[in-house]
Amino acid sequence: MPKSSKNKSKAKKKGHVAFTEVVDSEFDQDEFDRNIGHHYDSKKEGGRAKSQMKDLFDDKEIASSGAIGWGMMMGGIEVVDASKYMVFSESKSKGKQAQTPSPEDPASPPSSDDDYDYDDEGEDPFADCDISDEEGDIMILDPGEKMPSKASSRATKTLSTISNLLQYHKPTAALLTNWQITCSGISLPHLVAHNFVRLGYSSPMAIQAATLPSALLGRRDIVGAAPTGSGKTLCYGLSLVMGCLKDLENDVEGGGGMKALVLVPTRELAIQVTKEISDYCKVPDDKVLKELRGDSKKKKKKKKKKEPNLLETEGIVRVCAIVGGLSKEKQEKRLKNKPEIVVATPGRLWELMSSNEHPHLNDFSCLKYLVIDEADRMVKQGNFPELEKIFEDINEEEDSEEEDSEEEDSEEEDSEEEDSEKEESENSEDEEEEKPAEENDSEAAEEDDSEEEMTEAEIEAFLGFNPEPATKMLSDDILASNEELKKTTKPSDIVKSSSSASSDNKPTNSHTKGKLDKTLRQTFIYSATLTLPPPAKKEDMKGGDKKKKGKRTKGDDENILETIMEKAGSKGAIKIVDLSVEGGDSTAGNTKASTKTTATGAKQKTVKLPPGLTLFQSRCTQLHKDSYTYAFLSTTAQGNKGPSIVFCNSIGGVKRVARTLEELGMQVRSLHADMPQKQRFKALEALRNSKSRCVLVATDVAARGIDIPEVSSVVHYDLPRSGGVDTFVHRSGRTARGVGTTGTSLLLIGPKEEKAHMQICKAVNGTNVEGKAIEFGSAPFDSHLLAAAQERANLAEKIVKCDEAEQKKAASNSWFAKAAEDAGLELDDTLMEELEGKGDGNKGVQKFKEANNARAKLRKLLKKPMRKQLHGKFLTGSVGLKRSLELSGGVTGGLGKGGGLDDDVKLNKHGKKKRIRIR
Numbered sequence: 001m002p003k004s005s006k007n008k009s010k011a012k013k014k015g016h017v018a019f020t021e022v023v024d025s026e027f028d029q030d031e032f033d034r035n036i037g038h039h040y041d042s043k044k045e046g047g048r049a050k051s052q053m054k055d056l057f058d059d060k061e062i063a064s065s066g067a068i069g070w071g072m073m074m075g076g077i078e079v080v081d082a083s084k085y086m087v088f089s090e091s092k093s094k095g096k097q098a099q100t101p102s103p104e105d106p107a108s109p110p111s112s113d114d115d116y117d118y119d120d121e122g123e124d125p126f127a128d129c130d131i132s133d134e135e136g137d138i139m140i141l142d143p144g145e146k147m148p149s150k151a152s153s154r155a156t157k158t159l160s161t162i163s164n165l166l167q168y169h170k171p172t173a174a175l176l177t178n179w180q181i182t183c184s185g186i187s188l189p190h191l192v193a194h195n196f197v198r199l200g201y202s203s204p205m206a207i208q209a210a211t212l213p214s215a216l217l218g219r220r221d222i223v224g225a226a227p228t229g230s231g232k233t234l235c236y237g238l239s240l241v242m243g244c245l246k247d248l249e250n251d252v253e254g255g256g257g258m259k260a261l262v263l264v265p266t267r268e269l270a271i272q273v274t275k276e277i278s279d280y281c282k283v284p285d286d287k288v289l290k291e292l293r294g295d296s297k298k299k300k301k302k303k304k305k306k307e308p309n310l311l312e313t314e315g316i317v318r319v320c321a322i323v324g325g326l327s328k329e330k331q332e333k334r335l336k337n338k339p340e341i342v343v344a345t346p347g348r349l350w351e352l353m354s355s356n357e358h359p360h361l362n363d364f365s366c367l368k369y370l371v372i373d374e375a376d377r378m379v380k381q382g383n384f385p386e387l388e389k390i391f392e393d394i395n396e397e398e399d400s401e402e403e404d405s406e407e408e409d410s411e412e413e414d415s416e417e418e419d420s421e422k423e424e425s426e427n428s429e430d431e432e433e434e435k436p437a438e439e440n441d442s443e444a445a446e447e448d449d450s451e452e453e454m455t456e457a458e459i460e461a462f463l464g465f466n467p468e469p470a471t472k473m474l475s476d477d478i479l480a481s482n483e484e485l486k487k488t489t490k491p492s493d494i495v496k497s498s499s500s501a502s503s504d505n506k507p508t509n510s511h512t513k514g515k516l517d518k519t520l521r522q523t524f525i526y527s528a529t530l531t532l533p534p535p536a537k538k539e540d541m542k543g544g545d546k547k548k549k550g551k552r553t554k555g556d557d558e559n560i561l562e563t564i565m566e567k568a569g570s571k572g573a574i575k576i577v578d579l580s581v582e583g584g585d586s587t588a589g590n591t592k593a594s595t596k597t598t599a600t601g602a603k604q605k606t607v608k609l610p611p612g613l614t615l616f617q618s619r620c621t622q623l624h625k626d627s628y629t630y631a632f633l634s635t636t637a638q639g640n641k642g643p644s645i646v647f648c649n650s651i652g653g654v655k656r657v658a659r660t661l662e663e664l665g666m667q668v669r670s671l672h673a674d675m676p677q678k679q680r681f682k683a684l685e686a687l688r689n690s691k692s693r694c695v696l697v698a699t700d701v702a703a704r705g706i707d708i709p710e711v712s713s714v715v716h717y718d719l720p721r722s723g724g725v726d727t728f729v730h731r732s733g734r735t736a737r738g739v740g741t742t743g744t745s746l747l748l749i750g751p752k753e754e755k756a757h758m759q760i761c762k763a764v765n766g767t768n769v770e771g772k773a774i775e776f777g778s779a780p781f782d783s784h785l786l787a788a789a790q791e792r793a794n795l796a797e798k799i800v801k802c803d804e805a806e807q808k809k810a811a812s813n814s815w816f817a818k819a820a821e822d823a824g825l826e827l828d829d830t831l832m833e834e835l836e837g838k839g840d841g842n843k844g845v846q847k848f849k850e851a852n853n854a855r856a857k858l859r860k861l862l863k864k865p866m867r868k869q870l871h872g873k874f875l876t877g878s879v880g881l882k883r884s885l886e887l888s889g890g891v892t893g894g895l896g897k898g899g900g901l902d903d904d905v906k907l908n909k910h911g912k913k914k915r916i917r918i919r
């Protein structure tokens, strides 16, 4: 009997997990049973086991294309092909039909489990496997393994179950052949491969393909720059997870210490990264996870509502977020579980570290990975003073070890070194003092003082637990090229390529079973906006080699990078990959020029934006920005498509614009550093889950890292002030993220923002032959609709202004009255009248009436479609402004010099009007 038929009939007989071999005839049932079947006994567990299996292999279509991509692009990652196995979707016990196609007719599924011929006699390797405990929970045991006694340690149980879990997706020989590209080298753990299939990570993205082999095989320190949304989180996240899984598997003594520390600039990003990393090693079944962690019984006994498993999420490897704004107690409790990976914002981390009450945060003896995400933002002076102290603590232990070894050196050498170090530290102190205190961007900086309790459901919702599996597909061209390569690659080629791995990927150190080598620590530095040194310098660059470092000067981006590496204590060989600039699609050693030469011969850096991003611009006065934003978001195909983010430069701006858009009938959320953390999370959650269109009005606290794939457009209501081009890149990158997505970024350029605009244009598009900046496309506004939008926006602004005035007055009056009461003073009648708004000619009442009138008028307008309201072209220039003032009842005030003019008219330096082109 051919092997495949034998296997099929075995599968019929077995009934532990029914499956059909889909792809070829070399499927090995015995191997399948060894690796998968023994976890589940259909007779005992019935439908539960089957539905678990169904979950495991749900994304079979993606897998078939995806794993090829991983194998090929990574030069040897081996990925499970879930399409090999098809399993029941519903249990027999529920009386539903199984979906597994029969071998004979793939389209006709067997009607029930009875269609499979179970054979209980003789050859059942699972006979001695009791897979349920006394409470009916599934236990995962090796064939022949005894039920663990109640007294058995969690560690023993975990290790045995983990090694099973890591195996249970083991590809068969047929699968390996199918994935011709797989070679020795990187081997993706099967659990991770499964999760990648679930997440839709069908092939590595460019930065992942460029960095992962060096990080995983060569254990190199990595400095990576790549456009926003290009998958940088996975570049370091996967290394961390694989390292931790390997340790668990190899039973490497870790002492339960922290193995990886990820530092990020914002709380939202910390929570997001925590979830993403833990997603890579997520265990498909909750019960299995609880069993692995040894806490299922504990929780059952308590019979309390499910404990929030939020700051630490649901992977095998424990990942825990340490952030400000959330309950410190809960985070402290999480730390007691000794999470292998800690993702933190520097403020809260330092607070807990310096309290010396959390041994887990003070013990860096096991630290193998240090990650600085959004590195340029993190090390910007004044942003995170705690960062330096954290680095010092981390490096303290190693430094002291080094010092010990240095003692063996000659006295002369010692004193020379001391002198040079002293000199260097003096220099660096001078440099710090010389540096003018840069504007502290308190907006985006963390303030870790306030704390809040969030309910389980609230944070769960924010973390997006139990989301629908992503269904991102491999783009057609990659698929096609993979197919082509698959056809032309012979197994012998694979062996060759694997044996001649590049020197980048040769391990600098090796793993020792049962031991943790401290010198193995890897440092990862990532951002979309890192200025990297030129190729020659890259080759020279060695982290921690102080003698090679030049004096750091303000604005010297290259030296900033060196400083980060030095502070982070990077000691190994550094691999630098820069995909963030045009022409920089290569890695250290063969980097092409990443600059353009302008007409004047000057070298100019051009940044790379996500491929699916379209840039628009529109010039308007500050007064018209509300109506332009409203018109873009409500009338254009690009702005109207999905959730959007509107960026303002100040908290006051965010509040005002959000209120105005709200009055205009939009579903609006705001996000800024002055908000309680709970509200901040809720705002992002609303954006992520917005069924109807949601607009988030935010400061730059939302500019970096936040990954909400649904966001379809970004509006720069204010052009970024500080860090112009970089901030523009990060803000714009909140849309068009990941594989095959599109998005729009609209710049609204006010009269005072021309300079900032020019810088952005130069950096993004370069200059034309005349040396002038190449500009973006014109925003697709309909001038008829702009007029209608202006009318509505004016009314909304009026309402907001009146409300604000009311609120301010009420606040100051109540303060005044209270102060008088506290001082035991009585207010006279005139003063009382004034406080009540009667004494100033009823101005307060008048404002209230004005607001109400405006509100009534606006409501009426909002009921009608905009196009029908106003016929006639949008009048630009001072005429247009006058008309809109008339329509609004004059709330916007008179024309000032320069301000108040529209697209086509500007004042020249003599105060005369000059015409400029409308874009």
Ligand SMILES: Nc1ncnc2c1ncn2[C@@H]1O[C@H](COP(=O)(O)OP(=O)(O)OP(=O)(O)O)[C@@H](O)[C@H]1O
Pocket (backbone or CB within 6 Å): 200, 201, 202, 203, 204, 205, 208, 226, 227, 228, 229, 230, 231, 232, 233, 234, 472, 527, 528, 704, 705, 706, 707, 709, 733, 737, 738, 739
């Ligand atoms: N191999 C992959 N295939 C498909 N999607 C992926 C892959 N890797 C990551 N992604 C998805 O791409 C999106 C962007 O990833 P990520 O947030 O890591 O980008 P980033 O480069 O860190 O962006 P930013 O610079 O804005 O922080 C995420 O939704 C992530 O799930």
